[in-house]
Amino acid sequence: xxxxxxxxxxxxxxxxxxxxxxxxxxxxxxxxxxxxxxxxxxxxxxxxxxxxxxxxxxxxxxxxxxxxxxxxxxxxxxxxxxxxxxxxxxxxxxxxxxxxxxxxxxxxxxxxxxxxxxxxxxxxxxxxxxxxxxxxxxxxxxxxxxxxxxxxxxxxxxxxxxxxxxxxxxxxxxxxxxxxxxxxxxxxxxxxxxxxxxxxxxxxxxxxxxxxxxxxxxxxxxxxxxxxxxxxxxxxxxxxxxxxxxxxxxxxxxxxxxxxxxxxxxxxxxxxxxxxxxxxxxxxxxxxxxxxxxx
Amino acid sequence: xxxxxxxxxxxxxxxxxxxxxxxxxxxxxxxxxxxxxxxxxxxxxxxxxxxxxxxxxxxxxxxxxxxxxxxxxxxxxxxxxxxxxxxxxxxxxxxxxxxxxxxxxxxxxxxxxxxxxxxxxxxxxxxxxxxxxxxxxxxxxxxxxxxxxxxxxxxxxxxxxxxxxxxxxxxxxxxxxxxxxxxxxxxxxxxxxxxxxxxxxxxxxxxxxxxxxxxxxxxxxxxxxxxxxxxxxxxxxxxxxxxxxxxxxxxxxxxxxxxxxxxxxxxxxxxxxxxxxxxxxxxxxxxxxxxxxxxxxxxxx
Ligand SMILES: Nc1ncnc2c1ncn2[C@@H]1O[C@H](COP(=O)(O)OP(=O)(O)O)[C@@H](O)[C@H]1O
Ligand SMILES: [Mg+2]
Numbered sequence: 001x002x003x004x005x006x007x008x009x010x011x012x013x014x015x016x017x018x019x020x021x022x023x024x025x026x027x028x029x030x031x032x033x034x035x036x037x038x039x040x041x042x043x044x045x046x047x048x049x050x051x052x053x054x055x056x057x058x059x060x061x062x063x064x065x066x067x068x069x070x071x072x073x074x075x076x077x078x079x080x081x082x083x084x085x086x087x088x089x090x091x092x093x094x095x096x097x098x099x100x101x102x103x104x105x106x107x108x109x110x111x112x113x114x115x116x117x118x119x120x121x122x123x124x125x126x127x128x129x130x131x132x133x134x135x136x137x138x139x140x141x142x143x144x145x146x147x148x149x150x151x152x153x154x155x156x157x158x159x160x161x162x163x164x165x166x167x168x169x170x171x172x173x174x175x176x177x178x179x180x181x182x183x184x185x186x187x188x189x190x191x192x193x194x195x196x197x198x199x200x201x202x203x204x205x206x207x208x209x210x211x212x213x214x215x216x217x218x219x220x221x222x223x224x225x226x227x228x229x230x231x232x233x234x235x236x237x238x239x240x241x242x243x244x245x246x247x248x249x250x251x252x253x254x255x256x257x258x259x260x261x262x263x264x265x266x267x268x269x270x271x272x273x274x275x276x277x278x279x280x281x282x283x284x285x286x287x288x289x290x291x292x293x294x295x
Numbered sequence: 296x297x298x299x300x301x302x303x304x305x306x307x308x309x310x311x312x313x314x315x316x317x318x319x320x321x322x323x324x325x326x327x328x329x330x331x332x333x334x335x336x337x338x339x340x341x342x343x344x345x346x347x348x349x350x351x352x353x354x355x356x357x358x359x360x361x362x363x364x365x366x367x368x369x370x371x372x373x374x375x376x377x378x379x380x381x382x383x384x385x386x387x388x389x390x391x392x393x394x395x396x397x398x399x400x401x402x403x404x405x406x407x408x409x410x411x412x413x414x415x416x417x418x419x420x421x422x423x424x425x426x427x428x429x430x431x432x433x434x435x436x437x438x439x440x441x442x443x444x445x446x447x448x449x450x451x452x453x454x455x456x457x458x459x460x461x462x463x464x465x466x467x468x469x470x471x472x473x474x475x476x477x478x479x480x481x482x483x484x485x486x487x488x489x490x491x492x493x494x495x496x497x498x499x500x501x502x503x504x505x506x507x508x509x510x511x512x513x514x515x516x517x518x519x520x521x522x523x524x525x526x527x528x529x530x531x532x533x534x535x536x537x538x539x540x541x542x543x544x545x546x547x548x549x550x551x552x553x554x555x556x557x558x559x560x561x562x563x564x565x566x567x568x569x570x571x572x573x574x575x576x577x578x579x580x581x582x583x584x585x586x587x588x589x590x591x592x593x594x595x596x
Contacts, residue, residue: 003394007380014382105377109439112344112372112449113395114364293347295307295338 001119001126004110008127012093018131021089028085029142032078036150039074043067043151071153076238078143083168083234084200086136090169091192094128094176096185098285102294103185117290125177125282132169140165161240168230171274172196174281175228181289199228203235229274236270296355297322297447297478298343303352305338312338313502315352320495323476325469327493329483331591335502336482337375340449343480344372357447368397371445373436375452375482381425385416385435388424389442396443410438413468429456437468448472451482466492490583498590505590513586518556522549523575524566531569538562 012018050063098121101107110120140162147153172192179188206221208214225232298320305312313335320326328336341347343354345362359366379388386407393403411417414434419427424435433456440448450469454462469479469492483489489496490510497507506513517539525547535541538561539553553562559578566573 003391007391011380011382105374106380108346108374108377109372109379109392109436110395111346112367112370112374113392114367114397115395116364291348293341295341295347 001115001123004115004120004123005126005130008097008124009130010127012128012131015093017089017092018135021085021135025082025085025139028081029146032081032143033146033150036074036146039070040151043070071147071151072242074151075143075147075153075155075241078147079140079165079237079241080234082139082143083165083230083237086132086139086165086169087172087196087230088193089135090128090132090172091176091196092189093131094124094173094180095189095192096180097124097128097177098180098289099183099185099188100180107294111294118286121177121181121282121286121289125173125285128173128177129170132173133166136166136169137162156241158240161237164233164237164240167274167278168233171228171230171233171278171281174278174285178281178285178288181285181292195228196230198224199231202228203231225270226273229270229277232270233274236267296320297324297357298326298354298480300339300343300354301352303339303342303354304350305335305342305347306350311335311502313499316499316504318497318504318507320478320480322478323473324495325473325479325481325493327481327483327489327496328499329486329489329496329587330499331484334484334499336484336499337451338502339499340372340451340480340482344370344449368443369446371440371443371448373433373440373448373450373453375455377436379424379432379435379439381427382423384421384423385411385427385438386420388435389420389438392439392442398443406442406444410441413441413471414438415464430458430461433457433461434464437465445477447478447480449480449482452484453481454483454485454488462488486584486587496583498587500591506586510583514583517552517554518559519550519552519579520559520562521575521577521579522551522562522566522573523547524549524571524573527566527571528569531565531571534565534569535562538565 047063047067050060096103098107107120111117144155148155175195176188176192179191182188183191202221202224204221206218206225209217209219209221296319298318300316300318303316304314306314316335316339318326328339330336338347342349343356343361345367349361354361356363357366357369380391383391389407389410390403393406398406407420408417411420414437416431416434416438419431424432427435433453437450437453440450450465454465457465466488469481472479481489481493493510495507495509496513497504499505519542527546527549532541532544535551538558539551542550542552544550551562553559559576563573563576
């Protein structure tokens with residue numbers, strides 16, 4: 001199993017999709033850093049302006065609040081987009097992990113070796129999971145670092161948030177590998193991408209539903225997050241970060257961050273559900289791979 | 296028995312892969328599984344090495360039922376359509392296969408050296424597999440199959456990508472394995488290859504075995520003789536039909552199929568007794584090719 005894992009890990013590092021993701025990520029980080037820089041300047045000007053023109057416009061408290069809020073908005077935006085990057089990387093790096101290797105004959109010689117099919121799947125999962133975990137951790141820490149050094153934002157030192165951030169691609173990985181044991185690479189890619197998108201849109205629908213107090217919409221969101229819990233992990237991360245930075249706005253019961261910022265309390269139930277989801281899809285992958293013909 | 300199958304059958308949906316195959320292969324034998332493309336050879340081997348599950352029937356390898364993971368330490372397999380991780384070098388690929396095959400760590404590099412020498416790839420061991428020619432890829436595949444020094448080796452069309460010299464090399468590798476009492480199961484659609492390397496053959500067509508046995512056995516049995524004689528009279532024909540069959544007769548040259556070798560002297564005495572003058576009698580060697588073509592065309596006998 002570890003042999004397969006290490007080979008898969010090395011293989012994952014060589015994939016063109018990873019190179020594409022790295023380039024995209026660097027581009028994103030540069031743009032994001034630039035944006036942060038200008039935002040920080042603007043906010044600084046706003047603060048000076050406020051302290052010079054006493055009595056006009058906003059009060060000092062209001063200004064501080066707005067500055068605080070803008071910084072948070074930018075931090076969440078960064079986390080939101082980097083979540084999408086690692087999620088898509090998880091899908092597209094592992095989309096053919098089984099199917100493509102059966103199609104091109106790569107698995108044939110391996111299957112006749114003294115190795116259980118279960119171990120082949122677990123090995124593949126571990127290999128990809130290692131790559132994705134490193135990637136996600138580095139990306140998440142980069143986002144926090146940029147916010148800290150460029151915008152001087154108070155960034156939460158919250159290991160739980162990093163762990164949840166890493167959990168996102170792992171959930172998608174389990175789902176995609178399971179699909180890959182049964183469907184063609186193309187069909188699996190489409191399915192996984194669709195489900196991921198549904199999860200994201202479902203999260204937004206839920207936000208609309210909660211905001212408008214429409215229970216049909218918010219229930220729809222709950223259903224989609226059960227189908228694909230990645231988006232709700234993102235919301236738990238937002239929740240964790242908001243808690244630890246003692247957000248004034250949320251104390252005031254206002255949540256003006258839009259659909260990117262619907263913070264949910266990191267609910268233990270949802271966390272447990274996500275773990276069950278992850279393990280269940282690994283189990284499905286093992287079972288389905290053990291039963292199929294490698295023809 | 297190293298391989299034993301009973302009514303092993305694979306049906307793909309409605310299509311027959313192979314049907315009711317009963318075979319047994321003894322230790323140290325080189326067994327040829329011969330048949331045209333699409334006959335079901337690969338299907339059969341894939342069931343034995345555990346890639347696909349039989350629809351019905353049973354089989355054992357090295358005394359244990361197929362599917363036993365532990366037994367696979369003693370089994371090697373060269374797939375028909377394969378690709379290897381072509382971003383690895385030849386040596387790296389073999390290290391990977393050695394680890395998968397549970398070759399003890401301290402023996403790996405020695406074993407890798409041995410198989411590289413065997414397939415004549417020592418010079419290319421440090422190059423990436425994607426730079427290999429088709430023939431070299433086939434060789435590295437054979438090396439990977441042999442990495443654990445298996446007692447039983449399955450080769451599915453091992454020479455399909457090889458030139459004549461490469462084919463000769465494969466024959467030598469197989470001969471070397473035979474000397475060491477290893478068992479080899481060779482799938483091939485090439486008759487000459489089976490004829491030159493194997494002790495036993497089974498001929499398969501449309502998923503069913505139609506002939507099997509040692510090559511000698513298959514070629515034994517009926518013999519054809521060509522006769523040149525004069526002065527033969529008509530009653531000879533009738534007498535020949537008791538020991539065989541007259542295939543052609545143009546007065547002085549006859550072609551006769553006899554039921555066995557032992558009928559040749561009888562035929563000669565018949566000719567003499569009938570007042571014929573025998574100028575020449577030659578036994579036509581029945582080749583495996585004729586047998587193969589006869590079987591394939593006739594659809595069984
Ligand atoms: N995965 C598959 N699905 C459906 N039919 C198959 C599959 N693999 C092989 N077959 C069919 O089974 C028969 C035997 O194929 P195969 O075992 O590959 O023959 P051979 O190796 O002798 O050329 C063929 O008719 C082939 O079309
Ligand atoms: Mg074949």
